[in-house]
Amino acid sequence: MVSKNQIKLISSLHQKKYRLAHQLFIAEGVKGIDELLRSNFELEHLYSTVDDFKTIPLTQKTVISDADLKKISALTTPNTCLAVFKIPKERIILNEGIIVALDTIRDPGNMGTILRLCDWFGIKQVICSKETVDLYNPKVVQATMGSIARVNVNYLDLKTYLKATKLAVLGTFMEGDVLYSTELPAEGIIILGNEANGISPEIEALVTQKITIPRFGDLQQTESLNVATAAAIVLSECKRRVF
Amino acid sequence: MVSKNQIKLISSLHQKKYRLAHQLFIAEGVKGIDELLRSNFELEHLYSTVDDFKTIPLTQKTVISDADLKKISALTTPNTCLAVFKIPKERIILNEGIIVALDTIRDPGNMGTILRLCDWFGIKQVICSKETVDLYNPKVVQATMGSIARVNVNYLDLKTYLKATKLAVLGTFMEGDVLYSTELPAEGIIILGNEANGISPEIEALVTQKITIPRFGDLQQTESLNVATAAAIVLSECKRRVF
Numbered sequence: 001m002v003s004k005n006q007i008k009l010i011s012s013l014h015q016k017k018y019r020l021a022h023q024l025f026i027a028e029g030v031k032g033i034d035e036l037l038r039s040n041f042e043l044e045h046l047y048s049t050v051d052d053f054k055t056i057p058l059t060q061k062t063v064i065s066d067a068d069l070k071k072i073s074a075l076t077t078p079n080t081c082l083a084v085f086k087i088p089k090e091r092i093i094l095n096e097g098i099i100v101a102l103d104t105i106r107d108p109g110n111m112g113t114i115l116r117l118c119d120w121f122g123i124k125q126v127i128c129s130k131e132t133v134d135l136y137n138p139k140v141v142q143a144t145m146g147s148i149a150r151v152n153v154n155y156l157d158l159k160t161y162l163k164a165t166k167l168a169v170l171g172t173f174m175e176g177d178v179l180y181s182t183e184l185p186a187e188g189i190i191i192l193g194n195e196a197n198g199i200s201p202e203i204e205a206l207v208t209q210k211i212t213i214p215r216f217g218d219l220q221q222t223e224s225l226n227v228a229t230a231a232a233i234v235l236s237e238c239k240r241r242v243f
Numbered sequence: 244m245v246s247k248n249q250i251k252l253i254s255s256l257h258q259k260k261y262r263l264a265h266q267l268f269i270a271e272g273v274k275g276i277d278e279l280l281r282s283n284f285e286l287e288h289l290y291s292t293v294d295d296f297k298t299i300p301l302t303q304k305t306v307i308s309d310a311d312l313k314k315i316s317a318l319t320t321p322n323t324c325l326a327v328f329k330i331p332k333e334r335i336i337l338n339e340g341i342i343v344a345l346d347t348i349r350d351p352g353n354m355g356t357i358l359r360l361c362d363w364f365g366i367k368q369v370i371c372s373k374e375t376v377d378l379y380n381p382k383v384v385q386a387t388m389g390s391i392a393r394v395n396v397n398y399l400d401l402k403t404y405l406k407a408t409k410l411a412v413l414g415t416f417m418e419g420d421v422l423y424s425t426e427l428p429a430e431g432i433i434i435l436g437n438e439a440n441g442i443s444p445e446i447e448a449l450v451t452q453k454i455t456i457p458r459f460g461d462l463q464q465t466e467s468l469n470v471a472t473a474a475a476i477v478l479s480e481c482k483r484r485v486f
Contacts, residue, residue, distance in 0.1 A: 109352060113469045113471075113472060116467075116468065116469055116472075117468065117469070117472050119460050120456075120458055120459070120460055120467075120468050121458075121459045121460065122458075122459030122460040143469075145467065150460065178486075180483040180486050181486075213363075213479070214482070214486060215363055215364075215365075216363070216364045216365030216482055217362050217363055217364065217365040217393065224359075224363075224388065225359065225360065225363050225475075226356045226359055226360070226386075226471065228356075228469065228471065228472055228475075229356060229359075229360050229471055229472055229474070229475035230475075231472070232468075232471075232472035232473075232475040232476050232479075233475050233476065233479040236456070236475075236476040236479060236480070237479070237483075239457070239459055240423040240480075243421075243423050243424075243457060
């Protein structure tokens with residue numbers, strides 16, 4: 001059983017202001033929850049239609065009906081389980097290796113996909129501009145497929161951060177050094193720009209190396225790549241050089 | 244003005260069975276509509292809150308209210324315009340260069356992103372299993388950002404198609420030839436698998452070259468890549484060899 005007040009609280013966590021107020025967020029699906037449980041995230045409570053997390057003590061889990069799960073879920077088609085976790089304190093920034101910086105990524109799916117990609121390529125640190133979608137948005141958590149547990153994410157004033165760094169700052173643009181043939185630093189910050197507007201002018205001014213992904217299609221067309229696929233191409237290229 | 248019957252017809256096109264019955268689909272947003280108009284797609288009618296497509300004859304466009312646009316739009320936040328286009332006849336398959344084959348891609352955003360990626364890399368042909376999400380799903384059309392106008396897409400029995408081909412058939416798996424160091428054919432079919440289950444066993448049996456994208460993260464973790472980002476990495480690698 002889940003009470004009306006609990007339903008109200010959990011549903012409120014779909015919104016950023018309530019996540020901030022309660023310092024809690026939700027994760028859905030066995031895989032994602034399992035990855036969070038195996039990491040340093042602290043479980044508040046698990047709600048599940050089947051009792052399939054045997055290691056969680058009874059005081060921290062409740063078996064609920066499909067109907068109740070639908071009420072608290074942020075998904076159109078809910079899974080079998082939803083967990084409420086505590087939002088951890090922000091950790092210090094790891095200023096080494098390749099760092100990915102998000103300049104106002106708005107789409108939760110893109111954000112989650114980028115974190116999953118960073119995890120795959122062993123990127124430990126993601127820096128987000130304050131306008132970037134919230135890491136604990138349920139759709140972001142979902143799209144990370146558990147990678148949220150393994151990549152350190154900090155929100156800060158991106159301009160101030162970039163002004164202070166001594167690392168190379170790379171960004172992709174329509175014109176720049178050709179990705180496949182230019183030298184790429186082993187350490188540096190890779191900027192990913194907003195879905196509609198790309199990298200903002202004030203951030204562009206702080207980029208030390210502009211790179212371009214060659215196009216092979218009809219060059220007359222005004223094409224662009226989705227930000228997560230562009231990120232995949234650039235990170236793969238950085239990593240293949242050190243493989 | 245848009246009549247109740249028109250609203251009913253256009254809204255019905257959000258669903259595949261009505262798109263099939265009427266042989267019509269919808270596209271939203273100036274950029275996407277503009278790309279379709281400049282290609283071979285035949286406009287049925289344009290509905291717009293501002294009269295910003297000057298070249299379209301008056302008989303083919305209607306200025307409508309924001310409220311009416313909201314009624315016919317498939318988007319949560321509608322754009323300023325929505326166009327109804329005729330579904331073109333399926334063209335013959337272009338059996339040359341690199342062909343991308345989708346083995347039951349379900350997510351409209353992934354499908355659209357993959358088409359946009361194919362367009363960028365000059366891939367002319369995408370083959371879809373019959374279980375793959377419909378090309379004319381409004382969310383797919385939206386996510387292609389106009390690339391739907393430039394990539395030829397056919398739906399067929401993927402198993403039969405692959406059995407008959409003489410081309411190399413590549414697929415990404417957790418184990419296989421390392422992408423960065425293996426030889427890749429200049430022509431061939433690249434299979435992209437379902438979001439949850441990957442490439443199905445019956446399609447896997449027809450793959451002639453298994454490739455793997457190296458992981459750099461904590462190898463103890465059961466990680467995977469989003470299908471569109473995996474596609475980006477593989478296509479970029481194929482194209483950089485011929486750059």
